[in-house]
Amino acid sequence: MNLLVCISKTPETTAKIGFTDGDSKFNEEGVQFIMNPYDEWYALVRAIELKESVGGKVVAINVGPASNDVVIRKALAIGADEAVRINAEPQSAMTTAKYIADYAKSGDFDIVFLGKETIDYNGSEVGSMVAEYLDLPFFSYVSKLEMDGSKAIVTRDVEGGQETAEYTGAFVLSAAKGLAEQRIPNMRGIMMAKRKPLNVIEPSATEDLSVVVKYELPEAKSGVKMLDADDMDELVRLLHEEAKVI
Amino acid sequence: MSVLVYIENPKGNFKKAANELIFFGRSVADKMNVECHAVVLGSVSSFDAIQNAGAHKIHHFSDNSFDAFDSQQVAKIVDTAANAVGAKVIVVGHTANGKSILGRVAVRQNAGSVSGVNTMPTLDGGFKIKKGVFSGKATAEFEIKSDVKVLSLMGNSFQASDFDNTAEIVTDSSTNSDSSVTITDLSTVEGTVPLPEAELVVSAGRGMKGPENWGIIDELANELGATTACSRPVADIGWRPHHEHVGQTGVAIRPNLYIAAGISGAIQHLAGVNQSKTIVVINKDPEAPFFKAADYGICADLFDVVPKITEALKKYKANN
Ligand SMILES: Cc1cc2nc3c(=O)[nH]c(=O)nc-3n(C[C@H](O)[C@H](O)[C@H](O)COP(=O)(O)OP(=O)(O)OC[C@H]3O[C@@H](n4cnc5c(N)ncnc54)[C@H](O)[C@@H]3O)c2cc1C
Ligand SMILES: Nc1ncnc2c1ncn2[C@@H]1O[C@H](COP(=O)(O)O)[C@@H](O)[C@H]1O
Numbered sequence: 015m016n017l018l019v020c021i022s023k024t025p026e027t028t029a030k031i032g033f034t035d036g037d038s039k040f041n042e043e044g045v046q047f048i049m050n051p052y053d054e055w056y057a058l059v060r061a062i063e064l065k066e067s068v069g070g071k072v073v074a075i076n077v078g079p080a081s082n083d084v085v086i087r088k089a090l091a092i093g094a095d096e097a098v099r100i101n102a103e104p105q106s107a108m109t110t111a112k113y114i115a116d117y118a119k120s121g122d123f124d125i126v127f128l129g130k131e132t133i134d135y136n137g138s139e140v141g142s143m144v145a146e147y148l149d150l151p152f153f154s155y156v157s158k159l160e161m162d163g164s165k166a167i168v169t170r171d172v173e174g175g176q177e178t179a180e181y182t183g184a185f186v187l188s189a190a191k192g193l194a195e196q197r198i199p200n201m202r203g204i205m206m207a208k209r210k211p212l213n214v215i216e217p218s219a220t221e222d223l224s225v226v227v228k229y230e231l232p233e234a235k236s237g238v239k240m241l242d243a244d245d246m247d248e249l250v251r252l253l254h255e256e257a258k259v260i
Numbered sequence: 261m262s263v264l265v266y267i268e269n270p271k272g273n274f275k276k277a278a279n280e281l282i283f284f285g286r287s288v289a290d291k292m293n294v295e296c297h298a299v300v301l302g303s304v305s306s307f308d309a310i311q312n313a314g315a316h317k318i319h320h321f322s323d324n325s326f327d328a329f330d331s332q333q334v335a336k337i338v339d340t341a342a343n344a345v346g347a348k349v350i351v352v353g354h355t356a357n358g359k360s361i362l363g364r365v366a367v368r369q370n371a372g373s374v375s376g377v378n379t380m381p382t383l384d385g386g387f388k389i390k391k392g393v394f395s396g397k398a399t400a401e402f403e404i405k406s407d408v409k410v411l412s413l414m415g416n417s418f419q420a421s422d423f424d425n426t427a428e429i430v431t432d433s434s435t436n437s438d439s440s441v442t443i444t445d446l447s448t449v450e451g452t453v454p455l456p457e458a459e460l461v462v463s464a465g466r467g468m469k470g471p472e473n474w475g476i477i478d479e480l481a482n483e484l485g486a487t488t489a490c491s492r493p494v495a496d497i498g499w500r501p502h503h504e505h506v507g508q509t510g511v512a513i514r515p516n517l518y519i520a521a522g523i524s525g526a527i528q529h530l531a532g533v534n535q536s537k538t539i540v541v542i543n544k545d546p547e548a549p550f551f552k553a554a555d556y557g558i559c560a561d562l563f564d565v566v567p568k569i570t571e572a573l574k575k576y577k578a579n580n
Contacts, residue, residue: 027508028527031397051509107373108366133508133531135393135400139375142331142363151441152331154360157502167444172356173270173456174503175448177329181441191509192502223372223406227388230399238541238551243560246572249540252556254576257538259460259517260484 015070015124017061019094020114020144021053023078023085024134033229040134040229049085052129054092055196056189060159061127062093063194068161070124071095075117077102077110083212090207091199097212105222107139113217114140115147125166126186130155138188145186153185157192263289264347265298266338267310267318268357270448272303272327276420277353277457279313283420284380284413285351286314291383297345298427299338302326307429312422317345318429323436329357330439335364337435342369347408349381354412355456362412372404378417378514378535381409395508395531415456416514455506458487461515463506463533465491467522467543467562471499476566477521483573489513491523507532519569521562525550542566 025031025045032041048054061072074089076082077100086097098117104110118126126148131138138154145152157176158169169178171190199207241249253260265285267278282298289296298315303324310318319341326333338361342350350365352358354376366373374389381389386403389411393400448454455461462481468474481488488504495505506513508531518536522543523529530553533539541554542562551557558565 025394027395027531031394033398107363111363111367133395136395136512137375138359139363139366139373142335142360143367144363145331146335146364146367150332152360152364154331155356170356171503172446172448173454174452175446176503177443177447178445179441179443183440191505223370224374224402224404226400227403228401229393230401232397232399235553235555238554238557240551240557240559243558243565243568246558246565246568247575249556249558249569250572250576253517253538253540257517257555259538260573 015064015068016122017065017070017072018118018121018123018126019053019058019061019072019074019089020126020128020140021058021074021076021085021089022050022129022132023047023076023082024050024132027133031231037229038227047085049088050129050132052131052189054089056191056193057127057129058089058092058094059194059197060189061125062197064161073098073121075100075114077104077113079103086212087207088199090210090212091203092197093203094210096210099212099214100217101214102217106224107137108143108224109220109222111140111143111147112220115144116217117215118144118148124184128186128188130188130190141186141188148186151181151183151185153179153187155190156187157190159187159193261292261294262345262347263292263294263296263349263351264338264342264345265296265315266334266350266352266358266361267298267300268353268355269300269302269304272305274309275457276453277355277415278310279420280415280418281351281353281413282310282313282315284418285349286423287380288349288351291380292348294348295345297341297347299341301334301337311427312425313420313427314423315427316425318427320429320431321435322431322433325437325439328437328439328441328443330437330441331357331360331364333437333439335361335368338365339368342408350408350410352412354414358412362410366410369408369410370406371408371410372406373410374402374404375412376414377411378414392535396512396534414514416459416516449503453487455487455489455504455511455513458513459516460484460486461489461513461517461536462486462519462521463489463491463523464494464521464562465523466493468494468499473563474500476563476570480519480566480570480573483570486517486519491529520550521566523550524548525553
């Protein structure tokens with residue numbers, strides 16, 4: 015199978031969040047970047063597992079600047095066969111999706127894998143856009159994917175439960191927890207990654223229709239009110255009268 | 261011109277989120293001085309719940325082939341309806357299904373989009389709207405520059421209230437879905453409010469010691485009419501069902517009240533719950549990081565405290 019995996023770069027979970035340029039830009043200084051966990055742990059690993067069981071190849075794709083190559087090499091070290099970087103600073107989900115779809119059209123991919131969302135902007139937008147550009151079905155929040163010959167059996171997380179679907183043909187999916195088990199790159203993988211191809215493609219210019227104009231940090235909590243464990247009537251009173259939530 | 265909302269009706273029923281979405285769509289429509297239209301697909305047991313929610317017209321594509329969700333088919337219908345009513349703003353829920361059509365509709369309409377919005381847009385000097393980013397650690401204001409805008413609304417962002425008009429229902433029974441996806445199973449818990457819609461949530465973590473101890477959490481949740489949630493390790497080891505897991509890798513929620521018992525409050529857990537309006541933390545460790553994010557804290561043994569809260573609630577209910 016020919017498998018395309020979309021990987022993105024995000025600030026590490028515990029990174030301190032700050033802004034510059036009159037709060038219009040994310041302050042990258044001192045921030046450590048990682049591969050988006052959903053892309054790395056679930057999408058990429060499941061694609062590699064499928065290739066290992068039925069043959070084919072796994073191509074990792076990223077839309078981003080040259081500084082993303084570190085993250086892309088990691089995908090190769092984990093087991094992708096080759097990588098592509100579309101050389102652009104993505105500003106909106108739609109531009110990113112357009113670039114990914116343009117590349118996907120040039121190859122003959124059976125499944126396009128994405129993460130369910132990036133953990134910085136929590137967008138969850140790119141997947142359904144790629145699917146629409148490619149005119150393919152889209153399964154979001156997939157926590158299980160099995161192949162039965164050419165038929166895919168897909169389980170997706172929905173509110174309060176799960177939905178299982180079957181489909182034969184090419185499709186796009188976004189990966190949620192459960193789809194695979196995280197793999198740590200080993201020394202051999204890291205060495206081999208250096209020799210695997212990483213192609214850089216220059217995109218055509220596209221206009222971003224939706225852009226961030228300003229960031230704000232939330233107001234600090236006024237501080238916790240500690241209550242006496244023997245007086246839960248007081249908690250109920252506060253929830254009713256002060257917080258007004260019950 | 262109009263605002264168009266796509267309304268979900270899982271298993272034929274409208275949930276609270278439907279009213280909230282229509283309320284939001286209508287409020288935006290009023291700001292723009294246009295009508296609010298809603299699109300509903302597949303079987304509907306009754307429109308009563310949403311008929312006064314604010315929509316001027318509800319377009320119902322009633323063929324039951326739409327009961328099986330396929331993002332490609334739904335996006336096609338929403339796109340066609342949007343063109344027919346001249347929609348300038350298209351709103352879907354920030355749910356598994358809503359999010360799977362958001363991008364598709366945006367591409368079809370060549371529209372800028374923002375997902376997971378939680379405020380009303382401002383319209384003067386461009387269309388601007390906010391959402392939480394960096395797992396709730398900040399807010400970003402987006403500007404959408406295209407003629408048509410597509411949004412997904414984060415659950416529990418607004419308190420819906422009825423409008424005095426009754427929506428006209430326009431039924432189309434001849435269009436059907438020509439999906440090639442086969443849905444073989446849909447298993448969801450019935451009778452409880454799904455987490456993303458829940459106003460009240462009682463959650464517990466590893467401090468519970470084992471799945472057999474969850475009775476006190478269920479009792480508190482029942483007494484409150486709350487939905488239950490859990491921390492990730494608890495779902496990972498199978499003490500609780502996977503769909504209850506909240507946090508960065510689980511569901512992100514913003515209930516009015518989040519009660520956390522025996523959860524340390526790791527940053528990845530907070531990422532999914534820090535937009536809750538009021539947070540109550542029960543933990544026996546005074547140094548537990550969760551206390552810093554809490555409004556009310558009780559530093560004690562949860563096995564002692566949780567039943568006491570349930571008792572206090574019973575007493576309160578009896579007196580009011
Ligand atoms: C990339 C990444 C993503 C993650 N995503 C998530 C996520 O989405 N959601 C999530 O929840 N976690 C997530 N985690 C895990 C997270 O870091 C924590 O490990 C986890 O939240 C801890 O769960 P816990 O609080 O239940 O358990 P613990 O950290 O073990 O805390 C148990 C707490 O219970 C208290 N306690 C024990 N006994 C009692 C008692 N009798 N009475 C009162 N209090 C008691 C203890 O003092 C302690 O604070 C993620 C981690 C990583 C690295
Ligand atoms: N710049 C990018 N390059 C490649 N893939 C991306 C990029 N941004 C997002 N993606 C993919 O799209 C998924 C969802 O991202 P988002 O819609 O931004 O939350 C991610 O998990 C990635 O798989």
